[in-house]
Amino acid sequence: MITIGVFGAGQLGRMLTLAGIPLGLRFRFYDPVPNSPAGQLAPQVVAAYDDSPALERFASEVDVITYEFENVPVDAARFVEKFVPVFPPPLALEKAQDRLVEKSFFSDLGIPTPRFTASGFNGFDVPAVLKTRRMGYDGKGQFIVRNMDELSFAMTQLRGQDLIVEELVPFEREISIVGVRGVDGAVAFYPLTINTHHEGILHRSVVPVQVHPLQGLAESHARKVMEALGYVGVLAIEFFELDGQLLVNEMAPRVHNSGHWTIEGALTSQFENHVRAMARFPLGSTNPIGAGAMVNLIGQIPPVQDILKIEGVHLHLYGKSPRPGRKLGHVTVVAGTDDLLMGKVEKIESLVCRD
Amino acid sequence: MITIGVFGAGQLGRMLTLAGIPLGLRFRFYDPVPNSPAGQLAPQVVAAYDDSPALERFASEVDVITYEFENVPVDAARFVEKFVPVFPPPLALEKAQDRLVEKSFFSDLGIPTPRFTASGFNGFDVPAVLKTRRMGYDGKGQFIVRNMDELSFAMTQLRGQDLIVEELVPFEREISIVGVRGVDGAVAFYPLTINTHHEGILHRSVVPVQVHPLQGLAESHARKVMEALGYVGVLAIEFFELDGQLLVNEMAPRVHNSGHWTIEGALTSQFENHVRAMARFPLGSTNPIGAGAMVNLIGQIPPVQDILKIEGVHLHLYGKSPRPGRKLGHVTVVAGTDDLLMGKVEKIESLVCRD
Numbered sequence: 001m002i003t004i005g006v007f008g009a010g011q012l013g014r015m016l017t018l019a020g021i022p023l024g025l026r027f028r029f030y031d032p033v034p035n036s037p038a039g040q041l042a043p044q045v046v047a048a049y050d051d052s053p054a055l056e057r058f059a060s061e062v063d064v065i066t067y068e069f070e071n072v073p074v075d076a077a078r079f080v081e082k083f084v085p086v087f088p089p090p091l092a093l094e095k096a097q098d099r100l101v102e103k104s105f106f107s108d109l110g111i112p113t114p115r116f117t118a119s120g121f122n123g124f125d126v127p128a129v130l131k132t133r134r135m136g137y138d139g140k141g142q143f144i145v146r147n148m149d150e151l152s153f154a155m156t157q158l159r160g161q162d163l164i165v166e167e168l169v170p171f172e173r174e175i176s177i178v179g180v181r182g183v184d185g186a187v188a189f190y191p192l193t194i195n196t197h198h199e200g201i202l203h204r205s206v207v208p209v210q211v212h213p214l215q216g217l218a219e220s221h222a223r224k225v226m227e228a229l230g231y232v233g234v235l236a237i238e239f240f241e242l243d244g245q246l247l248v249n250e251m252a253p254r255v256h257n258s259g260h261w262t263i264e265g266a267l268t269s270q271f272e273n274h275v276r277a278m279a280r281f282p283l284g285s286t287n288p289i290g291a292g293a294m295v296n297l298i299g300q301i302p303p304v305q306d307i308l309k310i311e312g313v314h315l316h317l318y319g320k321s322p323r324p325g326r327k328l329g330h331v332t333v334v335a336g337t338d339d340l341l342m343g344k345v346e347k348i349e350s351l352v353c354r355d
Numbered sequence: 356m357i358t359i360g361v362f363g364a365g366q367l368g369r370m371l372t373l374a375g376i377p378l379g380l381r382f383r384f385y386d387p388v389p390n391s392p393a394g395q396l397a398p399q400v401v402a403a404y405d406d407s408p409a410l411e412r413f414a415s416e417v418d419v420i421t422y423e424f425e426n427v428p429v430d431a432a433r434f435v436e437k438f439v440p441v442f443p444p445p446l447a448l449e450k451a452q453d454r455l456v457e458k459s460f461f462s463d464l465g466i467p468t469p470r471f472t473a474s475g476f477n478g479f480d481v482p483a484v485l486k487t488r489r490m491g492y493d494g495k496g497q498f499i500v501r502n503m504d505e506l507s508f509a510m511t512q513l514r515g516q517d518l519i520v521e522e523l524v525p526f527e528r529e530i531s532i533v534g535v536r537g538v539d540g541a542v543a544f545y546p547l548t549i550n551t552h553h554e555g556i557l558h559r560s561v562v563p564v565q566v567h568p569l570q571g572l573a574e575s576h577a578r579k580v581m582e583a584l585g586y587v588g589v590l591a592i593e594f595f596e597l598d599g600q601l602l603v604n605e606m607a608p609r610v611h612n613s614g615h616w617t618i619e620g621a622l623t624s625q626f627e628n629h630v631r632a633m634a635r636f637p638l639g640s641t642n643p644i645g646a647g648a649m650v651n652l653i654g655q656i657p658p659v660q661d662i663l664k665i666e667g668v669h670l671h672l673y674g675k676s677p678r679p680g681r682k683l684g685h686v687t688v689v690a691g692t693d694d695l696l697m698g699k700v701e702k703i704e705s706l707v708c709r710d
Contacts, residue, residue, distance in 0.1 A: 014376075018373055018376065018377070021369075021373060021395075021396065021674075022373070022669070022670060022671040022672060023659065023663075023670055023672065024656075024659065024670075024672035024674070024684075040376075041376065041396060267666075267667045276663065281659060281660060281663045282660060282663045282664045284663065284666075284667075285666050285667050287667075289644065301379075304378065304379065304636060305636060305637060308378075308631065308636045308637045308639065309637045311622075311639075311640050312622045312639075312640050312642075314377070315377060315378055315379075316377040317377060317378065317379035319376075319379070329379075
């Protein structure tokens with residue numbers, strides 16, 4: 001019986017558990033916040049990430065440790081690595097946690113990024129984007145700067161933090177690739193997902209029937225990243241698409257919101273593939289079943305009756321109480337054609353209140 | 356937050372939980388056997404079915420009570436019905452628990468059954484089948500009788516129990532229908548499943564791409580049963596197919612092993628549809644995604660690595676320790692054609708040891 005330890009007990013941990021239980025896997029979670037979504041399904045240790053005795057005890061109770069969010073302190077990951085294998089490697093956390101380190105890492109691998117600098121606005125045109133180097137997510141910790149007033153406002157808001165300036169890319173759309181790598185070096189990639197954001201938060205992901213012309217390029221970028229990191233598990237990379245080019249925005253060393261459509265939309269979900277990699281099982285097929293889509297439920301949950309009335313949709317709630325801007329669940333749908341898919345997506349979206 | 360109480364905490368309860376959690380439902384189980392498969396995922400009350408205070412307390416903690424096996428004592432179901440809705444109605448348990456009552460019930464509804472009698476072998480040709488009226492499952496409590504010696508052996512084995520004699524039907528195959536009915540009377544049926552048994556235990560269920568010519572007839576039989584019982588939830592009925600006719604063998608007032616293929620093989624699984632009915636949510640589409648199949652893992656589990664190596668299969672383990680004849684898990688697969696499907700089924704079966 002393999003027990004997987006997970007740092008973080010949010011909805012991603014919950015969905016890892018739902019995918020892993022049928023494979024005979026057990027789970028234990030570690031999260032400073034009690035009664036988290038995954039803790040409703042499996043034992044959760046409530047302790048801080050710098051509590052060495054708690055970390056050591058946790059490590060002694062599991063066969064492998066992974067994470068379900070990328071801001072787990074690297075020190076905690078490195079500490080438990082003394083006792084059990086930790087996948088993805090803590091190096092991946094380190095690269096993902098600092099936008100400057102992350103973009104430099106991509107750049108060094110020859111993967112195109114938007115222009116960036118940590119040396120202020122010298123030589124940078126406006127509009128540009130000012131971001132914190134650390135702890136940014138869901139559009140938090142970043143400001144578009146078009147003039148001196150906006151710069152001054154942003155600097156006040158972000159005061160005391162290390163910053164990075166990035167070129168504002170006039171991208172046509174944001175796309176992401178989700179892939180998985182096994183301990184044996186085997187890799188598999190899901191089809192590219194087209195993402196739409198609303199107020200900085202992912203609102204919807206769509207995977208059309210037709211393979212995206214940049215699929216091969218995105219896979220080759222992702223493969224480079226995985227190999228450079230000795231990666232094991234699911235990795236997501238977000239790109240801006242511009243003039244047939246891909247510019248990397250950021251990566252997440254974990255299962256990713258833009259991969260939730262795979263639960264019903266692919267032969268093996270991202271969650272199952274991540275736990276397969278953790279358990280050293282063979283990876284599962286990433287083939288899509290049809291066109292697939294996912295719509296996030298943010299801030300509030302429409303009446304469940306109304307969602308379930310739409311034929312063929314799948315509801316995934318996270319067991320969280322409503323709060324503005326909070327991801328509370330998502331709805332997925334699979335269809336044989338893009339038109340059928342988008343018809344369903346529109347029905348779902350008509351129920352979703354944007355707060 | 357709706358909490359569903361379930362009598363029985365076996366694998367069916369476990370799979371109900373895995374289907375219901377994403378819909379925001381909670382579960383509580385009641386089972387005299389501790390540490391049961393569903394109890395690994397949700398709170399389990401360990402108490403006897405005649406423990407009235409425990410039953411009353413259980414009823415007070417849930418919004419609806421259902422069962423995951425059909426031999427729950429009818430008295431327990433009727434007792435808790437004083438406090439909360441109980442679906443399917445206890446009447447369905449009553450009919451399903453006694454083969455004589457069950458066959459008479461079908462007969463009265465005009466649904467053909469094999470000839471049967473509770474008055475001994477008078478007027479019955481051999482071979483015939485001698486069965487206990489109660490508590491039979493997985494081929495237990497029944498004997499084929501071809502001559503006086505076999506009759507005498509069977510009578511000794513079944514001594515002290517109420518018996519029923521049934522015609523031995525030279526059926527071509529056993530097929531089953533799984534359907535669901537909502538509190539509002541809405542019904543939906545999955546495609547007919549072709550079942551293969553081994554030593555009395557279901558070994559495999561297959562749903563070909565082509566709709567079975569007797570689909571409509573089976574649905575009309577099932578609809579009659581549901582309406583007669585005021586049924587709510589998933590119902591399974593097993594038939595013998597003979598010369599283009601259907602003879603009903605038995606029914607199960609619960610989710611059923613021959614419906615496990617629906618987890619990945621249909622738009623909404625039997626487990627999700629049962630909990631939707633319990634929660635008074637709209638029923639989900641029962642449309643199949645392609646040809647589907649399920650192979651049971653009985654007695655022992657082949658190496659998980661070998662199972663997961665087969666592309667596109669889905670493994671479902673129940674968290675039970677191996678024992679001869681015990682259902683430990685199942686494997687499902689979906690394919691675009693029957694040939695592709697059966698190719699996968701053969702690969703799965705080559706790993707399955709029949710003990």
